[in-house]
Amino acid sequence: MVFFGALLGxxxxxxxVFRDADVAGLPAVGVGVGLLLVGAAVAGLGVVRxxxxxxxxxxxGEPEPIGNVVDRARALPRLLRAARQGAYAGLPKSRMxxxxxxxxxxxxxxxxxxxxxxxxxxTDDAGVVVWLLTSVSTAxxxxxxxxxxxxxxxx
Numbered sequence: 001m002v003f004f005g006a007l008l009g010x011x012x013x014x015x016x017v018f019r020d021a022d023v024a025g026l027p028a029v030g031v032g033v034g035l036l037l038v039g040a041a042v043a044g045l046g047v048v049r050x051x052x053x054x055x056x057x058x059x060x061g062e063p064e065p066i067g068n069v070v071d072r073a074r075a076l077p078r079l080l081r082a083a084r085q086g087a088y089a090g091l092p093k094s095r096m097x098x099x100x101x102x103x104x105x106x107x108x109x110x111x112x113x114x115x116x117x118x119x120x121x122x123t124d125d126a127g128v129v130v131w132l133l134t135s136v137s138t139a140x141x142x143x144x145x146x147x148x149x150x151x152x153x154x155x
Contacts, residue, residue, distance in 0.1 A: 001043070001046025001050075002046035002047055004043075004046070004127065004130045005038075005040065005044070005046055007126055007130075008038055008039030008123075009043065010039070011035050012031070012036035012038075015031055016029065016033065019032070065138050065142050066148065071144060072136075072137055072144065073140075076136065076140050078147075082143070083096065088143060088146060090146060091143070095139065099136065103132070105128055111125065112124045
């Protein structure tokens with residue numbers, strides 16, 4: 001949500017700075033300010049939600065994902081291989097199917113909201129990208145924790 005809010009804010013800023021004509025019959029300044037405000041609100045809610053989810057996970061004793069972006073990107077092929085072979089049960093087949101479906105949706109020319117609509121047309125794609133990146137990042141972070149725990153158990 002934080003990334004999506006920042007993206008909306010950036011689109012609002014770009015609209016304010018570079019757009020002179022009306023946007024879908026609305027003044028560009030109004031659309032830009034509106035997008036900036038909505039983006040800030042969504043990003044703020046994302047920060048609050050992230051903290052709430054982390055606190056809830058700690059209270060439940062659930063494992064926290066580890067690793068930085070590069071470590072997680074390198075772990076993705078190992079995660080997919082282990083999940084396909086059945087060596088890692090932390091990634092259900094349904095989640096891999098959703099990832100594949102998200103990739104197909106992003107690549108396909110058919111959209112729920114057509115890209116021809118200004119600003120609004122890219123939000124469905126942006127939402128799918130944000131969900132996909134967040135889901136993959138969390139899953140690979142949990143897989144890195146699993147690998148680390150396995151190494152500690154089998155020195």
